[in-house]
Amino acid sequence: MEDAIRDGDTIDAVIKGSAVTNDGADKVSYTAPQVDSQAAAIHNALTMAEVSADSISYVEAHGTGTQLGDPIEVAALTQAFRQHTDRRQFCPLGSIKTNIGHLDAAAGIASFIKTVLCLKHRQIPPSLHFEVANPQIDFESSPFSINAELSPWDCDTSPRRAGVSSFGIGGTNAHVILEEHTSGSVNSNTPRPTSPQIIALSAKSSSALKKQTEQLTSLLQEDTSQEDASIDLSAVAYTLQEGRCNFLHRTAVVAGSASEAMKRLADDPGITQAVENPSLIFLLPGQGSGHAGLAEAYSEEPAFQTAYQACQKYIAADRTHSPQAVESECLELFSLQYSLAQLLEAYGVTPTGLLGHSLGEIVAACIAGVFALPDALRLVSLRGQLMDAAPAGAMTVASLLPSQAYDYLDDQLAIAAINASQLVTLTGPLQQMEQLEMRLKADRVAYKRLPVTRAFHSAMMEPVAAKILTEVAKLNLRPPAIPFISCVSGDWITTSDATDPAYWGRQTRSTVQFARGAETVSQLAEPLFLELSTGNNLTSLVSGWKQSFEDTTQDDSRIRCEEPRHSFLELIAKLWSAGVKVDWSATRPADLQTRRIPLPTYPFERERYWIEPGKFEQHTTLAPASAEAATTIDNWFYYPAWKRIIPVTSSSQPTDRQRWLLFTNDSCFSDDLAQLIEQSGQDVFRVRQGDEFEQAGFRQFTVSPDEPTSY
Structure with missing residues (x-):
């Protein structure tokens, strides 16, 4: 009970x-x-x-x-x-x-x-x-x-x-x-106010899922059409989430009332073919990515707020100066991405791997456990301070092959990032970058200036890299608990690199090999990408590899600030529909006492497996004219009968003298058999059951059947 x-x-x-x-x-x-x-x-x-x-x-x-x-x-x-x-x-x-x-x-x-x-x-x-x-x-x-x-x-x-x-x-x-x-x-049937709920349905085939959706829609429609509507949407959601198996044909909608759920289900929400254990990759963008309004939008989410407040606490404890633009942006971006990762983890969504871009790799390293949170924030703060103090610079994205980009470089210009096969980010001092853009325009090369004021990942960052190496050497670095991509190599980071202070110095200066990293994660089984940002910059870059893994990116599955609770639950619903395991209890208010209720059961698709008899082709074979008719009844039927054979003559007896071992008892039959064999000139050795092995007379012995030594 x-x-x-x-x-x-x-x-x-x-x-x-x-x-x-x-x-x-x-x-x-x-x-x-x-x-x-x-x-x-x-x-x-x-x-x-x-x-x-x-x-x-x-x-x-x-x-x-x-x-x-x-x-x-x-x-x-x-x-x-x-x-x-x-x-x-x-x-x-x-x-x-x-x-x-x-x-x-x-x-x-x-x-x-x-x-x-x-x-x-x-x-x-x-x-x-x-x-x-x-x-x-x-x-x-x-x-x-x-x-x-x-x-x-x-x-x-x-x-x-x-x-x-x-x-x-x-x-x-x-x-x-x-x-x-x-x-x-x-068992109370009294309806109660409810927050948005995920109505999750699954089946073993698309037709069964469609039928299941129709059944639930009819139930909700029947209930909402009555004046005393009593169905509790939170109970419907709870029953489907906790009381049903998860099959691979899935659909899910988010609704705040039974009538809204009915309308969304009736509007054909679509069916997703989930995969078992997809490889979920968190994409962590660097500076310049969208994150405005996230802190306010998700302030009501306990897991997000706890993580975000922890970041602000550590930042305030170490603050000895007034942060400038780059430092402030880096600290805020780190705090938001880290808090979003903690929020997703609270919903049971854990990544298979992490792919960060520039600063995003430091966030990935913290999520993976390489850096403790306070240490990571100090590193980001120092990184931002040093970049604020660096000379002014610029960064421009250009539609070029990496090999083509080298034709535009000189001693002061560099490739900051290779984002896709034909998309690079160029960086350098402001004046030289302006001249570069003029050349790109003259060559009819598409380009776009990024909203940053420093030349990240260029020679201008070498002093920054040296000081970061010194600072990281003071920290306790641990092996990553979650695999993540190295921006330097574009491959999965090794434990030696992750725990090497010199690596984190190189990471600040080196070209970001994002395209190579995207190709690396494309080798995973069933990759699925989720960008921890309100934008979709990295998602669009990863989608360039669709020829390798088809429709595995979720273009509309991203973090949104509009109606945050509703939109975040929609994100969780889409992740579940794709095959990601989620913790349903996190989708319900902590103080909500819900229950399982009777709902339409699984719509089994009954198939007939009756074996149809093969077509019988009647063949009529006429007997030859010379065939004789069966005129006597003796040949019409079969019946059992004794078979007569020549009796065995008494002379068919052994001619060679042999030894016979006869296990006997006290019956007359045993004695008669022994005498008959002896009369034919054979030697008979009689063996009877006894307590032990012994010779009882001429050619007579006793044995204990259960004693192996008797034999």
Whole structure:
């Protein structure tokens, strides 16, 4: 009971007690029932339930309707009840066999289900076709009466209780005591205000999922069309999330009410073919990516707010100066991406790997456990300070092959990042970058200036890299717990690089090999990408590798600030639809006590596997004209008969003298056989069973069969 209440299960009734007896050895015949054994089962069930028969207000009888069985069953019930009460005709008696007949081995469970439904609806159905009682049953002096019409289940005592009997033909007698569930906290049908919920459906085929969606839509439509609409959307969501299997054909919608859920399901939300255990990659962009409004939008999410406040606490504790533009942007970007990762983890969404761009790699390293959070924030702060102090510069994205980009470089210009096969970021001093852009324009090369004021990943960052190396050398670096891509190599980072301070110095200065990193993660099984930003810059770059892994990017699955709760749940729903495991409990308010409710069951697609007989081609073969007709009846039929053979002559005996080992006993047959063999000139050694091995006479021995040494 405690488990059912904790899990929010629908409780229609409670099994208070049960008992089983068997009188198979005591009956006058195999099929004959016995009063005392049936009464004992009923009495024992009442004892186990710790209730009095006086509190039983309905009994579902075995009720076979036989001349012998019914009087004995009522006598047994009366005998058991009279140990508790002298009341007469207070308890209705019925049997589902008047409705559906005898179901043999399933008769007992049918009675059980009927009684549970009676308790649930608080009504007692009639016993069909009852007109006159069996004259051998004295109902007037018994505790029982027959219910002839549908009646409300009224009783003086509370809660309502019932007994259910099932008696086997061989002598097994079972009785169960059921009680209605009266707690309103779990089974209450009162609708309550609800926050947005994820309605998640899945099936083994798209057609079954479509049918399942139609069934749920019809249920919601039927409920919302009534004035006393009672369906609880949070209970619908909880039942689908926690009470259903997750198959690979999936669809999910987010709704704040039953009517909204009905409309979204009716609008054909689409079916996603999920994959088992997709490789989820978090994409972590660098400076210049969209993150405006994230802190305010997700301030109501506890996991996000806890992580974000922790970042601000560490930043404030180390602050000894007023941060400039680059430092402020870096610290805010780090805090937001780290907090989003913690929020996703709180929803059970954990990445298979991480792919960061420039500063994003430091966030990835912190998420992977290489840097402790305070150390990572100090590193980002120092990195930002040093970049703020660096000379002014610029960065421009150009549509060039890396090999083409080198034609535009000089000693002061560099390739900051190779983002795709034909997309590079060029960097350098402001004046030289302006001249570069003029050349690009003249050559009709598409380009775009980035909104930054420093030449990141250029020679101008070498002083920054040297000081970062010194600072990182003071930190305790740990091996990554989650794989992430190295911006320097474009491959999975090694433990030696991740824990090497010199690597983090190079990472600040070197070209970001994002395209190579995207190609590396494309080799994973079923890659799926999620960008921790309000933008989709990295997602669009990764989508350039679709020829390697088709439609595995979720172009519309990104972080949004509009209606943050609703949009974030939509993101979780899309991730689940793609095959990502999520923690459904995180999608519900912590103080929401929800429950499982009856919903349309799985729409099994019944297929016919009947083996059709092959087409029979009739062949008519005419007998040759010369064939003789079977004129005698002797050749018409086959029948068994003795086969006559020549008898074996007595001379067919062994001619060579041999030794025979004969295991014998004290029977005459053994002696006769030995004598017959000896008469043919053979040597016979007799062996009899004894306690041990010994020679009992000439060519006679005894052995102990269980003793191996006797042989």
